[in-house]
Amino acid sequence: MAKKRKHNKKNTSNRSRHLKPFKDVAHPLTGEENKIIKVAICLFLMVATFCVYSQVQDHEFINYDDYQYIKDNWKIKSGLTSESISWAFTTFYGYNWFPITWLSHIFDYQLYGLNPKGHHLTNLLFHIANALILFMVLLRMTGKLWQCAFIAAMFAFHPLNVESVAWVAERKNVLSTLFWLLTMWAYIHYAEKPTIKNYGLVLLFFALGLMSKPMLVTLPFVLLLLDYWPLRRLKLEQGGSDNEVPVKSQYHVKSEFLKLMLEKVPLFALTTGACILTFIAQQEGALINANNLSLPTRLTNAVVSYLEYLKKMIWPNDLAVFYPHPESTLAAWKWVVCFVVLVTITAIAIKFIKKAPYFAVGWFWYLGTLIPVIGIVQVGVQGMADRYTYIPLIGIFIIIAWGVPELISKWNHKEKVLSVSVGIIILILLITTWGQVSHWKNSITIFKHALKVANENSYSSYLINYHLGDAFWNKRKTAKAISHYKMAIKVNPDYAPTYNNLGIILGVEGKTEEEISHYKMAIKINPDDAKAHRNLGNVLQKGGKNSEAIFHYKMAIKINPDYAKAHSNLGNALGKEGKFSEAISHHKMAIKLNPDYAPAYNNLGTVLGAEGKIEEDISCYKMAIKLNPDYAQAHNNLGFALGAEGNNEEAISHFKMAVELKPDLVDAHYNLGFALGAEGNNDEAISHYKMAIKFDPDHFWAHNKLGHALVQKGEMKEAVDHYRETVRLRPDLDAARNNLEFALLLSK
Numbered sequence: 195m196a197k198k199r200k201h202n203k204k205n206t207s208n209r210s211r212h213l214k215p216f217k218d219v220a221h222p223l224t225g226e227e228n229k230i231i232k233v234a235i236c237l238f239l240m241v242a243t244f245c246v247y248s249q250v251q252d253h254e255f256i257n258y259d260d261y262q263y264i265k266d267n268w269k270i271k272s273g274l275t276s277e278s279i280s281w282a283f284t285t286f287y288g289y290n291w292f293p294i295t296w297l298s299h300i301f302d303y304q305l306y307g308l309n310p311k312g313h314h315l316t317n318l319l320f321h322i323a324n325a326l327i328l329f330m331v332l333l334r335m336t337g338k339l340w341q342c343a344f345i346a347a348m349f350a351f352h353p354l355n356v357e358s359v360a361w362v363a364e365r366k367n368v369l370s371t372l373f374w375l376l377t378m379w380a381y382i383h384y385a386e387k388p389t390i391k392n393y394g395l396v397l398l399f400f401a402l403g404l405m406s407k408p409m410l411v412t413l414p415f416v417l418l419l420l421d422y423w424p425l426r427r428l429k430l431e432q433g434g435s436d437n438e439v440p441v442k443s444q445y446h447v448k449s450e451f452l453k454l455m456l457e458k459v460p461l462f463a464l465t466t467g468a469c470i471l472t473f474i475a476q477q478e479g480a481l482i483n484a485n486n487l488s489l490p491t492r493l494t495n496a497v498v499s500y501l502e503y504l505k506k507m508i509w510p511n512d513l514a515v516f517y518p519h520p521e522s523t524l525a526a527w528k529w530v531v532c533f534v535v536l537v538t539i540t541a542i543a544i545k546f547i548k549k550a551p552y553f554a555v556g557w558f559w560y561l562g563t564l565i566p567v568i569g570i571v572q573v574g575v576q577g578m579a580d581r582y583t584y585i586p587l588i589g590i591f592i593i594i595a596w597g598v599p600e601l602i603s604k605w606n607h608k609e610k611v612l613s614v615s616v617g618i619i620i621l622i623l624l625i626t627t628w629g630q631v632s633h634w635k636n637s638i639t640i641f642k643h644a645l646k647v648a649n650e651n652s653y654s655s656y657l658i659n660y661h662l663g664d665a666f667w668n669k670r671k672t673a674k675a676i677s678h679y680k681m682a683i684k685v686n687p688d689y690a691p692t693y694n695n696l697g698i699i700l701g702v703e704g705k706t707e708e709e710i711s712h713y714k715m716a717i718k719i720n721p722d723d724a725k726a727h728r729n730l731g732n733v734l735q736k737g738g739k740n741s742e743a744i745f746h747y748k749m750a751i752k753i754n755p756d757y758a759k760a761h762s763n764l765g766n767a768l769g770k771e772g773k774f775s776e777a778i779s780h781h782k783m784a785i786k787l788n789p790d791y792a793p794a795y796n797n798l799g800t801v802l803g804a805e806g807k808i809e810e811d812i813s814c815y816k817m818a819i820k821l822n823p824d825y826a827q828a829h830n831n832l833g834f835a836l837g838a839e840g841n842n843e844e845a846i847s848h849f850k851m852a853v854e855l856k857p858d859l860v861d862a863h864y865n866l867g868f869a870l871g872a873e874g875n876n877d878e879a880i881s882h883y884k885m886a887i888k889f890d891p892d893h894f895w896a897h898n899k900l901g902h903a904l905v906q907k908g909e910m911k912e913a914v915d916h917y918r919e920t921v922r923l924r925p926d927l928d929a930a931r932n933n934l935e936f937a938l939l940l941s942k
Contacts, residue, residue, distance in 0.1 A: 228339065231339065232333070232339070235329065235339075235343045235346075236326055236329065239322070239325050239326055239329065239346055239347065239350055240322055240326065242347075242350070242351065242624065243318075243321065243322050243325060243350045243351070244318065244322060246351065246624050246627050246628050246631065247318050247321070247359060247360070247627075247631055249628075249631055249632060249635075250314040250315070250317070250318060250359070250360050250631060250634070251311045251314060251315065252311070252635070253310060253314055253360065253634055253635050253636065254310050254635070254636040254637070255308075255310050255313075255362060256361060256362070256363070256515075256634070256636070256637050256640060257637040257661060257664050257665050257668060258363070258515065258516075258637070258640075258641075258661055259288075259361075259363035260361070260362050260363045262288060262363075263288060263299065263362075263363045264299055264303070264308075264313065264362060264363070265308060267287070267299075268788045268789060268790040268791070269281045269282075269285070269287070269296075269300075270296070270299050270300050270303050271303055271308075271790055272300075272789065272790070273300065273303065273304050274297075274300050274301060274304050278300050279297065279300075281296070282294075282296035282297050282300065286474070286475035289475050289476045289573075290366075290407075290408075290472070290475050290476070291405075291408070291471045291472060291474075291475045292366050292370075292405060292406055292407055292408070293405050294369065294373075294402055294405040294406040295365055295366040295369055295370075295405075295406050295407065298316070298365055298369055298406075299313075299365060302316050310362065313362045313365075314360070314362060316365070317358075317359050317360070317361075317362060317364070317365055317368055318359055320365075320368035320369055320371075320372055321350070321355070321358070321359045321368050322350070323372060324349070324368060324371050324372055324375060325346050325347075325349055325350035326346070327372070327375040327376065327379065328345065328346050328349055328375055328588065329342050329343060329345070329346035330379075331375055331378050331379050331382065332345060332346070332592075334379070334382055335382060335420070335424045335425060336424045338595075338596075341595035341596055341599070342595070344591070344594075344595045344616060345588065345591040345592060345595050347616075347620055347623075348587075348591045348594075348623070349587075349588060349591065351620060351623040351624055351627055352507070352510065352587070352623055352627070353510040353513060353623065353626045353627040353629075353630040354503075354506055354507060354510055354513065354580045354583050354584075354587065355580075355583075355584055356513070356580070356627055356630040356631050356634065357513075357515065357579070357580040357581045357634075358580075358581045358584045359631075360631050360634035361515075361581070361634065364581050366406055366407040367407060367409075367581050367584050368584075369406040369407070370403050370404075370406035370407035370409060370410055371584060371585055372403075372406075373399050373400070373402045373403030373406055373410070374403050374410055374413055374585060376399040376403075377396055377399040377400045377403060377410075377413060377417075378417075378420070379399075380392065380395035380396045380398075380399050381396050381417055381420070382425070383395070384396055385421075385425050385427060396461070397460055397461070397464070400413060400414075400461055400464060401464055404464055404465070404467075404468040408468045408469070408471070408472040408566070409563075409566050409567060409585070410468075411465045411468055411469055411566055412562050412563045412565060412566060413461070413465075414458045414461040414462055414465060415562050416559055416562065416563065417458065417461070418454060418455070418458070419554075419555045419558055419559060419562075420555070421454050422551060422554075422555065423551035423552060423554075423555045424551075424552075424555075427450075427454060428447070428450050428451055428454055429447070429450070430447060430547070430548060476573055487519070487521065487572050491521060491522055492569050492570055492571075492572050493570065494524055494529045495519060495520060495524065495569050495577055495578075496568040496569045496570050497529050497532045497533050497536065498520075498524060498528060498529050498532045499564075499568055499569065499577065499578045500532065500536055500561070500564065500568070501532045501535060501536070502578060503564070503578065503582075503583050503586070503587070504590065506580070506583075507583070507587055507590060510626055510630075512647045513580055513630055513647075514580075514643065514644040514647040514648065515634075515640050515641065515643075515644050516576055516579075516644050516648075516657060516658060516661075517576055517577050517578050517579065517648075518575065518576065518577060518648070518657060519569075519572070519575055519576060519577035520577050536561075539557060540557065540561070543557040543558065550596075550597070550600070552592055552593060552596040552597065553593050553596075553597060555589070555592065556589040556590060556591075556592035556593035556596075557589065557590075557593065558589070559586070559588065559589025559592065560586045560587065560589035560590050561589075563585050563586040563589065564582065564583075564586045567579070567582040568582075575657065598612070599612060636665070637661065637662075637664070637665030637668065638662065638665045638666065638669070641658055641661045641662040641665055642662065644658045645658045645659065645662060655681075655682075655685055656681075656682045656683075656685040656686035656689055656692075657682070657686075657689070659678045659679070659681045659682035659685065660678070660679065660682040660689065660691065660692050660695070662678045663675045663676070663677075663678035663679040663682060663692070663695065663696075664695060666678060667695065667698075667699060672699060672702075672703070675699060676696065676699055679692050679695060679696040679699070680696070683696070688719055689719070690715075690716040690717075690719040690720035690723045690726065691716070691723070691725075693712045693713070693715045693716035693719070693726070694712070694713060694716040694723060694725050694726040694729060696712050697709045697710075697711075697712030697713045697716070697726075697729060698729060700712060701729075701733060706733060706737070709733055710730065710733055710734075713726045713729050713730035713733070714730065717730065722753050723753075724749075724750040724751075724753040724754040724757055724760065725750070727746045727747070727749040727750040727753065727760075728746065728747060728750040728757065728759060728760045728763060730746045731743040731744070731745075731746035731747040731750065731760075731763060731764075731767070732763060734746065735763070735766070735767055735770075740767050740770050740771065743763075743767050744764065744767045744768065744771075747760050747763050747764035747767060748764065751764065756787050757787075758783075758784040758785075758787040758788035758791050758794065759784070759791070759793075761780045761781070761783045761784040761787065761794075762780065762781055762784035762791065762793055762794040762797050764777075764780045765777040765778070765779075765780035765781040765784065765794075765797055765798070765801065766797050766800075768780065769797075769800065769801045769804065774801055774804060774805050777801045778798065778801050778802070781794055781797050781798035781801060782798065784797075785798065790821055791821075792817075792818040792819075792821040792822040792825050792828065793818070793825075795814045795815070795817040795818035795821070795828075796814065796815060796818040796825065796827060796828045796831060798814045799811045799812070799813075799814030799815045799818070799828075799831060799832075799835070800831060802814060803831075803834075803835055803838075808835055808838060808839055811835050812832065812835045812836065812839070815828050815831050815832035815835060816832065819832065824855050825855075826851075826852045826853075826855035826856035826859050826862065827852070827856075827859070829848040829849070829851045829852040829855065829862070830848070830849060830852040830859060830861055830862040830865060832845075832848045833845040833846070833847075833848035833849040833852065833862075833865060833866075833869070834865055836848065837865070837868075837869055842869055842872060842873060843873075845865075845869050846866065846869045846870065846873070849862050849865050849866035849869060850866060852866075853866060853882070853885075857885075858889045860886050860889045860890045860893060860896075861886075863882045863883070863885040863886040863889070863896075864882070864883065864886040864893065864895060864896050864899070866879075866882045867879040867880070867881075867882035867883040867886065867896070867899060867900075867903075868899060870882065871899070871902075871903055876903050876906055876907060879899075879903050880900060880903045880904065880907070883896050883899055883900035883903060884900065887900065892923055894919070894920045894923035894924045894927070894930070897916040897917070897919045897920040897923065898916070898917070898920040898929075898930055898933065900913075900916045901913045901914075901916040901917040901920065901933060901937065902933070904916065905937060905940070910937060910940055913937050914934065914937045914938060917930065917933045917934035917937050918934060920933070920934070921934055
């Protein structure tokens with residue numbers, strides 16, 4: 195009986211370990227010592243991570259997604275409102291559905307506006323939080339203090355993770371990882387105490403993570419791995435030692451596995467929903483058609499990328515913001531070797547799954563979490579990206595943290611060897627990461643570095659040259675911008691956006707014919723290039739070809755119905771045709787699509803003024819100025835409207851503001867001269883008429899009004915000259931001939 199009771203006691207002990215597997219390992223330190231060391235590790239992680247990334251406070255937004263997501267996104271800039279919250283949950287903007295990420299950007303704008311420092315700091319704080327939670331979650335599961343500290347340090351300091359932290363647009367990565375780790379934390383509590391409340395937390399954090407970035411779809415599978423090790427909710431051991439459960443039948447193992455799978459059905463349901471929403475969102479333009487990249491091509495790149503990421507983890511050199519897809523250029527031997535290596539490592543992981551469970555868990559964590567972004571379903575034109583390794587490499591860090599101590603377990607002085615080695619590795623990582631963070635200072639530095647990595651003359655450099663040209667143009671470094679755009683065209687003459695952007699610069703330089711030819715080339719390459727259609731419409735409208743401009747504006751809107759600028763431009767063109775009702779509807783649509791677009795209010799005011807709706811006209815101009823206080827044309831138009839209402843004094847103040855903001859604004863000089871003349875300030879009026887003529891010698895009204903002002907001063911000879919110029923420019927203007935005859939009569 196005594197033996198039987200002893201046997202029962204042993205079974206009870208085993209059941210206890212099965213319910214609370216993460217308490218298996220006792221730490222050799224006392225509770226107080228353990229607590230002090232944990233606090234010290236956390237402080238080190240926080241301080242060191244902040245220091246190595248502190249330079250991001252002086253970094254700018256990058257013209258690669260940062261502008262689209264934040265700087266030029268009026269929904270973000272509208273602040274935290276019911277409308278912006280609704281937009282976050284309903285939009286597929288940017289070919290993704292991540293409402294929680296959008297809300298975080300909106301909240302940042304509410305706090306910091308467009309100051310990039312605050313946006314960068316938020317990313318950094320999320321990264322620090324992720325490193326700390328990763329450390330505590332792993333420690334809670336395993337009890338292995340130093341292994342967990344090593345993993346957290348690798349995660350915090352590895353240069354492959356710089357892209358996720360130093361790039362504001364990758365907020366989705368650091369934020370979704372936060373919820374990934376919180377889901378693991380909640381799952382540990384559920385494993386210890388399986389209640390509905392604890393499971394509800396698992397579901398909540400997982401749902402929030404999916405709404406931050408859909409890459410979390412693999413998390414339920416990772417939880418199954420954790421069930422095996424280190425949580426030990428699923429046991430495959432066939433041993434009989436004190437540390438193992440009794441021999442289990444195959445049926446029992448299958449039963450446990452099925453139970454764990456059924457437990458995760460709600461998680462898989464959320465995964466399915468996220469996959470469907472992501473597919474719908476990316477159908478709008480981010481997915482690369484299978485006709486462009488065949489399945490074998492994508493699979494080949496995927497196989498090679500798995501090993502390339504490991505290579506970059508070991509030797510993080512030549513990291514870049516963009517790695518173009520190799521398409522069909524990969525050598526056959528390379529992907530064959532990579533495939534053999536992957537299969538071999540996988541076979542080893544399976545073979546030693548009982549002896550070294552951490553190896554299998556870490557390896558399958560790495561393989562599995564990369565599947566959504568490995569390129570089997572190709573999104574975008576990149577072949578791989580550093581940001582994709584943010585979560586997956588945790589699996590490899592687990593293998594290293596547990597595997598290396600086991601490999602050298604029989605060495606003399608193994609503790610010293612490990613301590614010194616880890617210290618050297620961390621120091622190297624900190625130095626390397628500091629250097630990598632510095633490349634992200636602005637668009638020019640990051641793409642210059644990417645161009646260096648890619649090789650300036652390689653085919654893959656065309657997109658980098660394009661973005662570098664864009665970066666230089668944003669800084670108005672025209673010569674360098676043109677140089678990089680031309681290099682992009684030389685390397686890849688079939689990339690439409692390069693022609694469009696080069697056309698814009700040529701237009702600013704006054705090379706109208708070249709500008710038009712570049713827009714037409716962009717449209718020839720890609721008939722669905724809405725920006726090129728709109729830009730071509732603009733230059734045609736300036737050239738007096740209004741009907742052709744209307745055609746291209748309508749094409750731009752057909753391609754992109756939400757193109758606010760094209761709606762406003764079309765409104766202008768229709769207004770010139772006298773189609774005021776249609777013009778007003780398009781200006782209002784532009785405002786609906788982008789309430790922060792000041793030109794739409796200005797243009798709407800112009801049409802309303804033409805219809806005699808002066809009060810509405812004035813209201814629109816004031817709104818345009820509120821949105822952009824430096825909007826010279828809106829100040830001029832508001833002055834004109836106020837003058838029509840008899841408010842000459844206020845009109846003059848806006849005309850003066852217009853010429854101060856834009857000294858070459860001809861209409862503002864003319865209008866200011868007219869308003870000053872009405873107030874009796876003849877000398878000032880003359881100076882502004884002359885300025886109008888200086889910038890536009892063919893401005894016949896300015897010549898005519900200047901003639902009037904000179905007559906009042908008695909300067910008849912000069913007045914006659916300007917009246918003659920008026921008649922030359924407008925021989926059909928009876929008033930001009932009468933004025934000339936009157937001046938000639940007075941001059942006798």
